[in-house]
Amino acid sequence: MSVTIKDVARAANVSVATVSRVLNKKSNVSEEAIEAVNKAVASLGYSPNFLGRDLRKSETRRILAIIASTEESFYSEVLRGMEETASAKGYDVLIATTRNDPKHELHLLGMLFSRSVDGAVLLGPKLDADTISNLAQNHNIAMCLERLDNCNVLTVTIDNVKAGRDAVNYLIGKGRKRIGLITTEQRSQSSVDREIGYRQALEENGIEYDESLVYFGTYDAESGTKGCEYLMNLPEPPDAIFSISDMIAIGAMNYALKRKIEIGKDLLFFGFDDIQYSHIFVPHLSTVQQPCFLQGKLVVEKLIENMKTDKPDKSLYKLPHSLILRETTGD
Numbered sequence: 313m314s315v316t317i318k319d320v321a322r323a324a325n326v327s328v329a330t331v332s333r334v335l336n337k338k339s340n341v342s343e344e345a346i347e348a349v350n351k352a353v354a355s356l357g358y359s360p361n362f363l364g365r366d367l368r369k370s371e372t373r374r375i376l377a378i379i380a381s382t383e384e385s386f387y388s389e390v391l392r393g394m395e396e397t398a399s400a401k402g403y404d405v406l407i408a409t410t411r412n413d414p415k416h417e418l419h420l421l422g423m424l425f426s427r428s429v430d431g432a433v434l435l436g437p438k439l440d441a442d443t444i445s446n447l448a449q450n451h452n453i454a455m456c457l458e459r460l461d462n463c464n465v466l467t468v469t470i471d472n473v474k475a476g477r478d479a480v481n482y483l484i485g486k487g488r489k490r491i492g493l494i495t496t497e498q499r500s501q502s503s504v505d506r507e508i509g510y511r512q513a514l515e516e517n518g519i520e521y522d523e524s525l526v527y528f529g530t531y532d533a534e535s536g537t538k539g540c541e542y543l544m545n546l547p548e549p550p551d552a553i554f555s556i557s558d559m560i561a562i563g564a565m566n567y568a569l570k571r572k573i574e575i576g577k578d579l580l581f582f583g584f585d586d587i588q589y590s591h592i593f594v595p596h597l598s599t600v601q602q603p604c605f606l607q608g609k610l611v612v613e614k615l616i617e618n619m620k621t622d623k624p625d626k627s628l629y630k631l632p633h634s635l636i637l638r639e640t641t642g643d
Contacts (some may be wrong), residue, residue, distance in 0.1 A: 315357060315358045317331050318636070319348065319356055323355065324634045330345050334346050334350070356476050368587060368595050372430050373403045374403065374404050374429045375432070376405075376419060377405050377407045377432075377433050378432060379436060379438035379540070380410055380435070381412065386554075386602065388584045389457060389605045390435060390457060390608040391608060393607065393608025394611065394612045396609070400607035403612075403616065407594075414439045414440075417439055417550050420432075422640070424451040429608075431616075433468060433615065434453065434454070435455075435457050436457060437458060444465055445462075452618050452619050454611050454614065454618075455467040457469055457602075458500060458501055458502055459501050459502075459606060461501065465628065466611070466618060467627075468607050468629045468631070472506050473506070473509045474509060475547075476510050476554070477509035477510070478598075478600070479513075479635065480510050480513035481516070481555050482550040486641060488580060489551065490550045491510075491554060492527070492543040493554050493555070494540070494553060494556070494557075495555075496528060496531055497530065497533075502556075525543065525546075527540070527542050536555060536557075536561060537563040539564055540563070540566075544573070546567070552580040552581070553579065553580070555582070558590045558597060561584075561599070564581065565593070565595070575640050579643060580598075580641045580642065581642070582598050583597045584599060585600065586600065590638075595639035598635070598639075598643060599637070602633055603634075610631070614627075614629070
């Protein structure tokens with residue numbers, strides 16, 4: 313016969329309620345009781361029926377984090393912020409990938425509908441703003457890192473327009489007037505916002521926008537290499553390149569190094585995200601740093617607050633970014 317919670321209470325010489333408080337990590341339990349219950353659980357091989365508990369309590373104390381793929385290294389710090397904050401509040405974080413497929417993202421959100429999780433955080437959403445807004449009317453959903461125009465859902469990110477503008481303004485401040493942009497064909501809101509920031513910086517400094525200086529590719533390093541090759545073979549090549557991600561920038565620098573272009577002097581590079589490779593790759597990459605851990609922390613704090621209220625917070629929170637200056641801008 314299976315071991316029950318009553319068997320654990322009997323072996324630990326405590327009440328069933330005390331066993332329940334220990335298993336649910338409540339604070340109002342003595343150290344002696346916790347030790348006795350844990351010993352009884354271990355000796356009897358008791359396995360709590362969390363599913364039954366979850367259904368009775370109408371909560372699971374689980375949050376689903378949905379990411380596009382496991383290839384984006386900056387997700388790790390966001391997820392760490394989410395997990396540490398959730399754990400401190402008695403929640404677990406489950407991680408799933410969309411494979412960049414909106415249908416699969418909707419399938420994963422089915423865990424909300426079946427009450428397998430209490431809330432979900434979308435990092436790099438694939439569904440459209442209307443769909444997410446409609447789902448958020450009845451379920452606890454938040455977005456992190458990315459935002460969507462006209463999406464009525466709790467969102468934590470940075471001001472990508474300002475970040476792009478700050479990076480390009482820094483290059484202009486270094487005396488660069490012909491600045492290339494390597495971006496993506498995939499129209500994520502962050503990419504679009506960084507492109508807007510690029511154009512704003514040019515306009516603010518009286519530099520005419522030149523569409524021939526913009527290369528559209530993908531998020532990988534190979535695309536950055538192709539983008540740099542295209543830009544450097546223009547009749548009038550750029551004297552600086554802003555890339556909307558570090559991996560793109562690193563790929564672009566690979567091409568420049570192959571051509572024996574002196575990076576940081578003849579050609580400046582600015583990336584985005586401050587991934588680990590940005591300060592491992594030589595020369596070290598100047599980049600925009602996102603407060604990834606803090607974004608993960610804040611989105612979980614706000615989402616859990618929403619789970620406990622009838623008037624959920626649907627605000628857009630923008631955390632401050634930083635410019636990290638290294639060798640590729642001559643610093």
